[in-house]
Amino acid sequence: MASTRPNQLFRNKSAKIAAIPMIVTALFVFVGGTAWTIVYSFTSSGLLPRLKWVGLDQYERLWDTRKWLVSIENLAIYGLSMLVLVFVIGFILAALLDQKIRFENTIRTVILYPYALSFVVTGLVWQWILNPEFGVQNIVRGWGWETFTFDPLYNAEIAIFGILIAGLWQGSGLVMVLMLAGLRGIDQDVWKAARVDGIPAWKTYLFIVIPMMRPVFITTLVLVVTGIVKIYDLIVAQTGGGPGIATEVPAKYVYDMMFQANNLGQGFAASTMMLVTVALVVIPWAFLEFGGSKNRG
Amino acid sequence: MTNSVEIKKLDLHFGAVKVLQDLNLDIGKGEFLVLLGSSGCGKSTLLNCIAGLLDVSGGQIHINGTNVTWAEPSERGIGMVFQSYALYPQMTVEGNLSFGLKNAKLPKAEIESRVKRASEILQIEPLLKRKPAALSGGQRQRVAIGRALVRDVDVFLFDEPLSNLDAKLRADLRVEIKRLHHSLQNTMIYVTHDQIEAMTLADRIAIMRGGQIMQLGSPDEIYGRPVNKYVADFIGSPSMNFLDGRIQGGAFHVGDLSIPLDGYDFAGGSPVDADATIGIRPEHVVTGELVGNAAFQVDVEVSLIEPTGSDTLIDCTVAGNHFRVRMDGQSRVSLGEKLRIGINPSMASLFDAKSELRL
């Protein structure tokens, strides 16, 4: 029996041993891996990583590359449109489903199933539907509107919106489910009070319910944004970045540089830029959520 | 070796927050000690330290003469009963009772006989094959006590065991715990915030506040001679009446009243002149025919009546202070009635105005 204070290192030993995988992951993969990539983004690594410093050269070259600029532009267009539309659609669907309707479960199941599918499947289905020869364009022309044109995947100008349609189809169910959970989490008495006060439903949503759902909105926002930045599989499957480089995105740029162009340094610099983008969203959020009151996470 | 549990200079802090400070406590063999205090006073924390469920920051804990400060909970020779019963939901009652014994790798026959004995004592034999979800609250708490019982240990720890039960069951189980203590004669440390439980069960009560023991004594001492104003206020329901004034020339002066202090047992032996507070329990105020024998008498006007059945509580004003009097439930009084009340100083408590300690 221990009568003297045992060595602190060995107290709670099993828990510490059990946590080794977590500690290794956190330190080596997440912290170590990230630091490694950032460090090597300042080198001239090509086929293999090597510590030959070139300062900010990789970043300068990155921002001089048209493919990267197109990638960033696409991410901005896709990201902003996705963000706005996924929230508008998700919230409206959630509000409609929250009207004591029949078949609620069936409708929710149908709206959410695309989220269970992989981006590859999503991309391929929409590649098929948007195929001008057989898909939507062909059908509308078949109805007699001979000049109707809807070929987003073959028109560089609007190709990114073809991706957006697929992205919205896949992801809006998730936002709807989260919003619905948020709506259901609101005290029913709020609705009663609003009705007693004679406030119309749309005003109640806009000025009372949505502000009350702030936490749900913020977490959903973080989820959606990190998802947008990571977008890769959908592009590869649906357009392969084409036509030309019309639908390139940063994540694909990184992959192409690292594993196909044998230009690791560019890949590291580009991925570091992606990290910065995410950090710009996540760090303020973390401060808002956990900065004020500790021990909540 | 007469002490069962000895706590020496115990300290516990979480970061900068001091939860227990320099706490000393000796608990005799077979004693029933109640740790009493309002929430956040550290009573449950102290119990968890004794159980070994919390690592202390300093000091020592000895059980049966062995230093167990850093021993595992199961090695300390204690059994514990929790407020939420904490029965393992996926195991039957029998499984719950035998879980600890199986962990201790006791022989099968021994486990069976211990489970049998404990379930006989607690009259839960018919429940042995049931799962906790199929038991009532009272039955669950019996099983929880049984889990401590089968361990065959000298020290039982109770962490507010009756707080989740309704009032009637609580009273029944309270009696049962007292009976159990009489027959087992082992040491019991019992945490509660309910002073009725404390008064009825305890051999000694430790009143805790801010991680320290304010007063340690028999229920009589705690009730009759509270060491400070906090304890005096905490114990007793309805709570004690306090009047602020001054002791001078062997009498307590408040407003234009003067209460003679003949018969008061001063801590220093003789009266002192000081600013002080006098505390008088509502049940120690006399009315009716008994007033004539009281050392101090005063006329008051009844401003509120609260009948409770067995007693009737009267609100009035004494020297500008709110004052409550407990009368027999049979007494007939009406609002606004003038009433003569009497106070016996020997039953009162005097506290220094500054230190709030008993004079």
Place this chain on the structure above:
Amino acid sequence: MVETTSHSFTGPHGPKPKKALSRRNIFLYGTLFVVTLYYALPLYIMIVTSLKGMPEIRLGNIFAPPLEVTFEPWVKAWSQACTGLTCDGLSTGFWNSVRITIPSVILSIIIASVNGYALANWKFKGANVFFTILIFGAFIPYQVMLYPIVIMLREIGLYGSLTGLVIVHTVFGMPILTLLFRNYFSSLPEELFKAARVDGAGFWGIYFRIMVPMSLPIFTVAVILQVTGIWNDFLFGVVYTGPDSYPMTVSLNNIVNSTQGVKEYNVNMAATIITGLVPLTIYFVSGKLFVRGIAAGAVKG
């Protein structure tokens, strides 16, 4: 998390509907009908396309049901479709995905549940620091860590193997699963844990005898979350395995986007459905548990 999601779908809160055929109801159900149709249509198109012959596809429109149902595209997609290198269909990829998913799901859940349990009940100094890093790690774009992991796997000789990919899935599944389990175990009454300690059970005893038997729902949620996530993965599969061990998503993409030969849209759609079949089955069978799984990632506890 647990509380939030369990009362999430108790009942609608919106204003009460009025008459059955009010203008409001026509608008409401009309909108929902159109929306539901929009979401359901791609699945319908996938199915009908996969059941048509190529001549029929060239003539008709993609919405029309097949005039002549044929399962040949399914057979072809499963065993003969070409990826540009080989022509043995999706079957290889399917079995690779099975061999990747099963050990990854088991390993990641074991590790994360033990982690979550240690964090909830056996907090040691510094534990929360690692946990915070882990949670922040969930937000780091995978691209940042892709190459360092290539090096790590190469160092231990697992680059390009299924085992390596299993480790990668375990690592990247850890943040969300650990959070899930930590929150669940924290929501169990602490006194149960204390009682078990007084009863002499240790770290593993309490985990196996007390915690696991009480946590079947959360293990189910974790399995759903992981099977879907790992089955649907593309990036890790393409980076950390070779052509022999590509998971199904990668094979599918190679089949459909192969530039060689004549495009067989019916075979492509059959292959696409087959790939989506596993997560879809899980989704339709598990129902609310799936919703609880994705909400677990979003609603903090």
